[in-house]
Amino acid sequence: MRIAVGGIEHETNTFAVGCFGLTELDDFHHYRGDRLIRTAETRTATGGIIHEALERGHDVVPTYYAMATPSGTISASAYQTMKAELVDRLTEAMPLDAVALAIHGAGVAEGIDDLEADLASAVRLAVGNGVAVGATLDLHGNLTQPMGDSLDLMFGCHYYPHVDMYERGEELVGALEDMVNGKFSPVNHIERLPFLTPTSGTAQPPAGLTNERCAEAERLDGVIDCTFFHGFAHTDCGPAGASITVTTNGDAELAARVARDVALDVWARRESFTVEAVSEHSALTIAKRIIEEKGGPVVMNDTADNPGGGAPGDATHLLRSILDANPERTCFGFVYDAATATAAHEAGVGAVINISLGGHHDAMHGEPIETEAYVKALTDGRFIYTSKMLEGVPANLGLSARLVIGNVDVIVTSVRDQTFDDEVFTLHGIDVTTYDLVAVKSSQHFRAGFTDLATEIVTADTPGLTSRTLDSFTYEHLDGPRYPLDPELSYP
Numbered sequence: 001m002r003i004a005v006g007g008i009e010h011e012t013n014t015f016a017v018g019c020f021g022l023t024e025l026d027d028f029h030h031y032r033g034d035r036l037i038r039t040a041e042t043r044t045a046t047g048g049i050i051h052e053a054l055e056r057g058h059d060v061v062p063t064y065y066a067m068a069t070p071s072g073t074i075s076a077s078a079y080q081t082m083k084a085e086l087v088d089r090l091t092e093a094m095p096l097d098a099v100a101l102a103i104h105g106a107g108v109a110e111g112i113d114d115l116e117a118d119l120a121s122a123v124r125l126a127v128g129n130g131v132a133v134g135a136t137l138d139l140h141g142n143l144t145q146p147m148g149d150s151l152d153l154m155f156g157c158h159y160y161p162h163v164d165m166y167e168r169g170e171e172l173v174g175a176l177e178d179m180v181n182g183k184f185s186p187v188n189h190i191e192r193l194p195f196l197t198p199t200s201g202t203a204q205p206p207a208g209l210t211n212e213r214c215a216e217a218e219r220l221d222g223v224i225d226c227t228f229f230h231g232f233a234h235t236d237c238g239p240a241g242a243s244i245t246v247t248t249n250g251d252a253e254l255a256a257r258v259a260r261d262v263a264l265d266v267w268a269r270r271e272s273f274t275v276e277a278v279s280e281h282s283a284l285t286i287a288k289r290i291i292e293e294k295g296g297p298v299v300m301n302d303t304a305d306n307p308g309g310g311a312p313g314d315a316t317h318l319l320r321s322i323l324d325a326n327p328e329r330t331c332f333g334f335v336y337d338a339a340t341a342t343a344a345h346e347a348g349v350g351a352v353i354n355i356s357l358g359g360h361h362d363a364m365h366g367e368p369i370e371t372e373a374y375v376k377a378l379t380d381g382r383f384i385y386t387s388k389m390l391e392g393v394p395a396n397l398g399l400s401a402r403l404v405i406g407n408v409d410v411i412v413t414s415v416r417d418q419t420f421d422d423e424v425f426t427l428h429g430i431d432v433t434t435y436d437l438v439a440v441k442s443s444q445h446f447r448a449g450f451t452d453l454a455t456e457i458v459t460a461d462t463p464g465l466t467s468r469t470l471d472s473f474t475y476e477h478l479d480g481p482r483y484p485l486d487p488e489l490s491y492p
C-alpha cells in the first residue's frame with residue numbers, strides 16, 4: 001500500500017489573540033521528508049502512523065506536517081501557505097492508496113471556523129474518492145459533520161493526558177489497510193453536544209466513564225470506532241463543543257444511534273463535569289496540609305496558565321502566592337520569560353540579579369514580580385521527554401535558568417510551553433522527589449509524568465486564558481447556546 005503522511009495540527013485559543021496576536025507561519029514547526037519520517041522514533045501521532053506503516057512494509061510518502069504550541073487564531077496567509085504545501089505534495093505523491101493525516105480538530109484560521117473540515121475537503125479534492133483518507137485527532141477537537149464527510153476514519157485519542165496518540169496512529173494505519181483491501185466501507189456520524197466541557201482528565205469519572213461507554217459501543221457488531229471528543233472550550237468559534245463520533249461498516253443508522261446513545265449519557269451527567277475552582281491561596285493551604293500529613297512532593301498545577309491550551313506561561317498569580325508564603329523545599333517549573341533568562345545568562349552562575357519576572361503579556365495574567373534572584377544554574381533548555389505521552393520527543397526551551405528566590409527554586413525559559421514531565425527540573429539539577437512542593441504550568445498532560453511521583457496533585461485555578469471557570473470568557477461566535485453558559489439548555 002502506498003500511504004502518504006501529513007497534516008496541520010493546532011489547538012487554537014481564539015481568546016489568545018489579545019495576548020500574542022495572530023499565529024503566523026514562523027510559529028509552526030515544519031516537518032518534511034526525513035525529518036517527518038524520524039518522528040517514528042517518538043510517541044506522537046505521526047510517530048505511530050509512520051512506524052506502523054513501515055513495520056507493515058508499506059510505501060510511506062512523507063508529505064508535509066506542521067504543528068505549533070496552542071496559541072491564537074492562525075493568520076489567513078499562514079494557513080493558506082501550509083494548506084497549499086500539503087495539497088501540492090499530496091498531488092505530487094499520487095497515485096496513492098491511502099492518506100493518514102495528523103490533525104487536531106480545534107483549529108481556527110482567520111475567516112475559517114472549522115479548519116479541519118476545510119483542510120479535509122481540500123485533501124479529498126486533491127486525492128479523489130478512490131483513496132482511503134483517515135486522520136488521528138486530539139480529543140479536544142470540535143468535531144463537525146463536514147469533517148466526517150471528507151474523512152473516512154477519524155481516530156481521536158481517548159485519554160487526557162493524551163498518552164495514546166501513538167497507538168491511535170498505529171490503529172489508523174491498520175484500519176486504512178483494511179479499507180484499501182475492501183474489508184469494510186466506513187460511514188461516520190458525529191453527534192454534537194451543546195456542551196463546553198471544562199478540562200476533564202480521563203483517569204477518573206466523569207470523562208473516564210464515557211470512555212468506558214465508548215469501549216462498550218466498539219464491541220457492537222459493525223462498529224469500528226467510538227470516540228468521546230471533549231471539544232475545546234477555549235475557542236470562540238461556531239462549532240466549539242463536545243461530540244461523540246462513531247464510525248461503522250456502512251451502517252449510517254447504527255452510527256447515528258450509537259453516537260446518540262453515548263451522547264445522551266454524557267448529557268445526563270453534564271453537571272458532574274463542573275469542577276469547583278480552587279484559588280491559588282486555597283490550593284496552597286490544601287498543599288500545606290497534605291505535606292504535613294503525607295509528605296511531599298505535592299504537585300500543584302497552574303491550570304489557568306497552561307501554554308498547552310494557548311495561555312502565555314508567564315502568569316504570576318500562583319507564583320506570587322508561593323513566593324510570598326516562601327515554603328521550604330519548593331520548586332516552580334517553569335515561567336516563560338526570555339528577558340529574565342537572558343539576564344541570568346549574562347550575569348552568570350553565582351550572581352544576584354534584580355528581575356521583573358513574568359506578567360509581561362496582559363493584565364489578566366498578573367503583574368511582573370519585581371525581586372532579587374540568585375542564579376543557581378544555567379542551561380540551553382534542551383532535553384528529551386521521558387513521560388509516556390511524549391517519550392523520545394526532543395524539547396528545546398531555549399536559554400534557561402534556575403533562579404533561587406527566597407526558599408523557592410524557579411526555572412525560567414526562553415520558549416513558551418507547558419511542563420510535561422520532570423526532565424526540565426532534572427536538567428537544572430533538581431530532583432523533584434526530594435522537594436515538598438513542585439509547581440508546574442499545565443492542565444492535565446503533566447499528570448502523565450508526575451502522577452506516579454506525587455503524594456497528591458492539587459489544582460489551582462486563577463484568572464487566565466485556560467481557566468476552568470468558563471463564564472469568565474465572553475463568547476460571541478458559538479453557533480448556538482451551550483451548557484454550562486446556559487444552564488437551562490436542553491438536548492436533544
Ligand SMILES: [Zn+2]
Pocket residue numbers: 138139140162
Ligand atoms: Zn488535547
